Amino acid sequence: MQPPLKVALLINFKVMETKMRGADIVIRSLIAEQAELIFGYPGGAIMPVYDALYDYEGQIKHVLTRHEQGAVHAAQGYARISGKVGVCLATSGPGATNLITGLADAQIDSTPLVCITGQVAAHLLGTDAFQETDMMGISMPATKWNYQVRRAADIAPAIAKGFFIARSGRPGAVLIDITKNAQVELAAFNYQPCQEFRSYKTHHPVSDTAILQAAALLNEAARPYLLFGQGVILGKAEAELKFFLDKSGIPAASTLLGSGALSQEHPNYVGKLGMHGNYAPNLLTNQCDVLVAVGMRFDDRVTGDLSRYAKQAKVIHLELDPSEINKNVKANVAVLGNCKESLAKLTEAIASKKHESWMAKFRALEQQENEAVVQHDLMPTKVGLTMGEAIHHINHYKADDAVLVTDVGQHQMIAWRYFNYKKTRTQVTSGGLGTMGFALPAALGAQLHDYSRQVICVVGDGGIQMTIQELGTIMQTKAPVKIVLLNNNYLGMVRQWQQMFFDKRYSFTELDNPDFIKLAEAYGIKAKKVSDRADLAEAVEDMFIHDGPFFLEVVVEKEDNVFPMIATGCSVEEVRLN
Amino acid sequence: MKRYTIFVITENFIGILNRITIIFTRRGINIDALTASESRIPGVHRITIEVTVTEETVIQLVNQIEKIIDVIKAFHHEDTGVVYQELALYKIPVSRLDGGLEKIIRDHHAKIIAAEPDFVVLELTGHKEKTRELLEILKGYGILEFARSGRVAVAKRMLTIDSFVN
Numbered sequence: 001m002q003p004p005l006k007v008a009l010l011i012n013f014k015v016m017e018t019k020m021r022g023a024d025i026v027i028r029s030l031i032a033e034q035a036e037l038i039f040g041y042p043g044g045a046i047m048p049v050y051d052a053l054y055d056y057e058g059q060i061k062h063v064l065t066r067h068e069q070g071a072v073h074a075a076q077g078y079a080r081i082s083g084k085v086g087v088c089l090a091t092s093g094p095g096a097t098n099l100i101t102g103l104a105d106a107q108i109d110s111t112p113l114v115c116i117t118g119q120v121a122a123h124l125l126g127t128d129a130f131q132e133t134d135m136m137g138i139s140m141p142a143t144k145w146n147y148q149v150r151r152a153a154d155i156a157p158a159i160a161k162g163f164f165i166a167r168s169g170r171p172g173a174v175l176i177d178i179t180k181n182a183q184v185e186l187a188a189f190n191y192q193p194c195q196e197f198r199s200y201k202t203h204h205p206v207s208d209t210a211i212l213q214a215a216a217l218l219n220e221a222a223r224p225y226l227l228f229g230q231g232v233i234l235g236k237a238e239a240e241l242k243f244f245l246d247k248s249g250i251p252a253a254s255t256l257l258g259s260g261a262l263s264q265e266h267p268n269y270v271g272k273l274g275m276h277g278n279y280a281p282n283l284l285t286n287q288c289d290v291l292v293a294v295g296m297r298f299d300d301r302v303t304g305d306l307s308r309y310a311k312q313a314k315v316i317h318l319e320l321d322p323s324e325i326n327k328n329v330k331a332n333v334a335v336l337g338n339c340k341e342s343l344a345k346l347t348e349a350i351a352s353k354k355h356e357s358w359m360a361k362f363r364a365l366e367q368q369e370n371e372a373v374v375q376h377d378l379m380p381t382k383v384g385l386t387m388g389e390a391i392h393h394i395n396h397y398k399a400d401d402a403v404l405v406t407d408v409g410q411h412q413m414i415a416w417r418y419f420n421y422k423k424t425r426t427q428v429t430s431g432g433l434g435t436m437g438f439a440l441p442a443a444l445g446a447q448l449h450d451y452s453r454q455v456i457c458v459v460g461d462g463g464i465q466m467t468i469q470e471l472g473t474i475m476q477t478k479a480p481v482k483i484v485l486l487n488n489n490y491l492g493m494v495r496q497w498q499q500m501f502f503d504k505r506y507s508f509t510e511l512d513n514p515d516f517i518k519l520a521e522a523y524g525i526k527a528k529k530v531s532d533r534a535d536l537a538e539a540v541e542d543m544f545i546h547d548g549p550f551f552l553e554v555v556v557e558k559e560d561n562v563f564p565m566i567a568t569g570c571s572v573e574e575v576r577l578n
Numbered sequence: 579m580k581r582y583t584i585f586v587i588t589e590n591f592i593g594i595l596n597r598i599t600i601i602f603t604r605r606g607i608n609i610d611a612l613t614a615s616e617s618r619i620p621g622v623h624r625i626t627i628e629v630t631v632t633e634e635t636v637i638q639l640v641n642q643i644e645k646i647i648d649v650i651k652a653f654h655h656e657d658t659g660v661v662y663q664e665l666a667l668y669k670i671p672v673s674r675l676d677g678g679l680e681k682i683i684r685d686h687h688a689k690i691i692a693a694e695p696d697f698v699v700l701e702l703t704g705h706k707e708k709t710r711e712l713l714e715i716l717k718g719y720g721i722l723e724f725a726r727s728g729r730v731a732v733a734k735r736m737l738t739i740d741s742f743v744n
Contacts, residue, residue, distance in 0.1 A: 136592075136593055137593075137596070140593065140596060140597055140600060141600050141604070144647065145647040145648075146593075148592070165647055198650060198743065199588070199589050199647065199648050199649060199650040200647050321645070322641055322644070322645070323638070323641035323642050323644070323645045325641075326637070326638075327638060327641075
C-alpha cells in the first residue's frame with residue numbers, strides 16, 4: 001500500500017536534509033571532534049572546504065597563516081600547549097608538500113596533529129594533473145597514519161579515525177588527503193567517533209610482575225637515578241612522577257621535551273640531560289647503579305656514545321611504545337604501558353627512602369657548573385650581552401605558567417638551560433627534528449590557544465628568517481606573543497661547531513641581517529632593540545607590560561659558545577665545562 | 579647475521595606494503611624475498627618477508643612493522659621455526675635438448691609443465707639451495723629464463739591467525 005503523500009514527502013525531505021556536500025562533512029566532522037581552531041591556507045583543490053568554512057563562523061575558528069609551514073607549526077604549538085589535536089588545512093601540490101616538515105616534526109616529537117589536504121579530482125589521480133603530488137607516497141614516512149578519501153561518504157569515517165589515531169597511544173601526525181570530487185559530492189552525515197579497531201592497540205596493561213621486578217631493583221639500589229621525558233606530559237602523569245620522587249628520594253633529570261613535567265623547584269630535581277644539558281645529570285649517568293627511564297626514548301642527543309652509556313647500571317624502562325623498548329638501551333626491566341599507571345603502581349611497590357649522599361654528589365657537581373659556566377652566562381662581567389642574561393631577566397618577569405617557545409640552535413639550548421620551568425606544558429620546541437623556523441609560528445599557535453597566557457618566543461636571527469612572514473599572521477590575529485630575538489649575526493650553533501671541530505673555518509655562517517626593528521614595525525608590532533646591559537632589564541619589563549605583541553631584539557656577543565657540551569661520539573662522562 | 583622469515587598479518591589497505599618496505603629502506607636493509615597474498619580471512623592479507631640480519635635488528639624491524647597502524651600482527655622466525663617452500667621455473671630452448679634431461683628431471687623431482695615448439699618449461703619446488711642446484715645444471719642447456727618465487731611459509735608454532743584477527 002502506498003503511504004499517504006504527505007508522509008512520503010516528509011521522509012524524502014529528511015533524507016535530503018541529512019545529505020550534504022563533502023566539504024560540509026569535513027567541517028562538521030572537525031566540529032564533532034571539538035576542533036575549535038584550525039590553521040591553514042586556501043588553494044584550488046581545497047576551495048570547496050574553504051567555501052563551507054564560510055558558513056560555520058562562530059562554530060570553528062580559522063587562522064590564515066602566510067605559508068603552509070607556518071600553519072602546521074602553529075597547529076603544533078597549539079597542540080603542545082592545549083593537549084588537543086592540532087588541525088591544519090592546505091591545498092594540493094605545493095600547499096601539501098609545504099606541510100611535510102611540520103608532519104615530520106610532529107611525528108618525531110609525538111605531537112597530535114591532523115592535516116587535511118585537498119587533492120585533484122579522483123579521475124585525474126596519477127595523471128600529473130595541475131597541482132597534483134602523490135601526497136600518500138610523500139607523507140607516508142613522516143606520518144603515523146595517512147589516508148586518501150575519494151568519495152564524500154568516506155570523509156567522516158576517515159576524519160574520525162584520523163583524530164583517534166593522532167591523539168591515542170603515542171600521539172603523532174596524521175594526513176588525510178581528500179580529492180576535490182569528494183568535497184563537492186553529496187553524502188549522508190552521521191558522525192561516529194572512532195574508539196577502536198582491530199589492528200591498533202592503544203592500551204597495554206601494566207604487568208604486575210614487571211612492577212615487582214622494578215621495585216626489587218629500586219629497593220636494593222644505592223645510587224638510583226631517574227630520567228623523565230615528554231611521555232610524562234603526554235600521559236598526564238606529572239602528579240604520579242612527583243609522588244614517586246617524593247617517596248623514592250631518587251634524583252631526577254629531564255630531557256629537553258620533558259622539561260616542565262616536574263617543577264625545577266622540586267627537591268629531587270637535578271637538572272637537564274643531553275648534549276647541552278647540565279654537568280651532573282650527564283656525568284653521573286655513568287655512576288648510578290639503577291637507571292629508571294620514564295617516557296623517554298634514549299635519543300642520541302641524550303645518550304652520546306651508546307657503547308659507553310650507563311653500562312654499569314641496571315635499566316628500568318617505563319614506556320608506552322613497544323618499539324622504543326630495547327631500541328637504543330637494553331632494559332633489564334621493561335614496564336610497558338602508560339606511565340601514569342606504571343608510576344602509580346611502582347610508587348606503591350617501593351620502600352620510602354632518602355639518598356642524601358648520592359644527591360650530594362649531584363649538588364657538588366652543580367656547584368662546579370655554576371662557577372665554571374652559569375654565573376658567567378647569567379651575570380657576565382664582559383662587555384657583550386649574553387643570551388643567558390636575557391633569559392635571566394625573562395625569568396624575573398615571567399608568570400609561573402608562561403610558555404617558552406624556542407627555535408633551534410644556541411638560543412634554544414641557552415633558553416632551555418636557564419628558563420625556570422615550574423609548570424607542565426610550558427615548553428614548545430622542535431626537539432627530535434630540530435626544525436629552524438619552528439618558533440615563530442609555534443608561538444603564534446600556542447598563544448591563540450589562550451590569549452591570556454604569556455607566550456615567550458625566543459628565537460635566533462637565522463631561524464626567525466625562515467618563517468618571518470608569520471609576523472603578518474601575528475599582526476592580523478593580534479596574538480600578544482613576546483618575541484625575543486637573540487641576535488649574534490651568526491648561525492651560532494653551526495659556528496660553534498666550526499670553531500670547535502672545523503678549525504674555525506666559518507663557512508657560510510655569518511649573516512648580514514635586515515633592520516629587524518623596522519621590519520617588526522612594518523607589521524605594526526611594537527619593537528625595541530637592546531645592545532647595552534644597562535637597558536636590558538627595563539626593555540624586558542616593557543615587553544611584559546605591553547598589551548599586545550612585542551618584538552625585543554637583544555644584540556648578543558657574536559662568538560659565545562654553549563657549555564657544558566658532550567661532543568658527538570663522546571660519552572656522557574666526557575661532558576665538558578669549556 | 580641469520581636468515582629470518584617475518585610474517586605480517588595486515589588489513590588489505592592501499593599503501594600498506596609501501597609502509598612496510600619503508601622500514602627496511604630507512605635502515606638500509608635489503609629484502610631477500612617477499613610474497614603477499616590474501617589470507618584465508620577475507621580482507622586480511624599475509625605478507626612473508628625473508629631477510630638476512632642480526633637477531634637484534636629483526637626484533638626492531640618486527641616492532642616497527644607492528645607499530646604500523648594497519649598491521650594486525652607481525653612476528654619473526656628462524657628457518658628452523660618455519661615450514662617453507664619456494665617455486666622455480668626454468669625455460670629451456672628445445673634446440674638444446676638431449677637425452678640427458680630425463681635423468682636430471684627424475685633426479686631432481688622436477689616436472690615439465692609446458693612444452694612449446696621452441697621451448698619447454700620445467701618447474702621445481704623446494705628450498706633455494708635445491709632450485710639453485712638445478713639452475714647450475716640446466717645452465718648447460720642454455721637457459722632462456724629463470725624465475726623464482728619468494729618464500730611461502732607457515733610457522734611451526736601452534737598459533738592461528740584467528741587469534742589476532744578479532
